[in-house]
Amino acid sequence: MNKFEGIAMLKQQFKQLKITTPPLKKVKRYKLKGCEDYRYSRGYQVAAKRALASRVDLLK
Numbered sequence: 001m002n003k004f005e006g007i008a009m010l011k012q013q014f015k016q017l018k019i020t021t022p023p024l025k026k027v028k029r030y031k032l033k034g035c036e037d038y039r040y041s042r043g044y045q046v047a048a049k050r051a052l053a054s055r056v057d058l059l060k
Helices: 003-020 042-059
Strands: none
């Protein structure tokens, strides 16, 4: 088998996989990592602390 026959065989296998595998559910997912995650931002942390403090004051 030469290089081109191998490539043709791989193409056929991928085509078969594409046909047999079910499609994934189209769900919009956000992958947040480290600093990209808004919860690490200083502004978010301050706002969360203020919201928690006001909530505690309301419960008194």
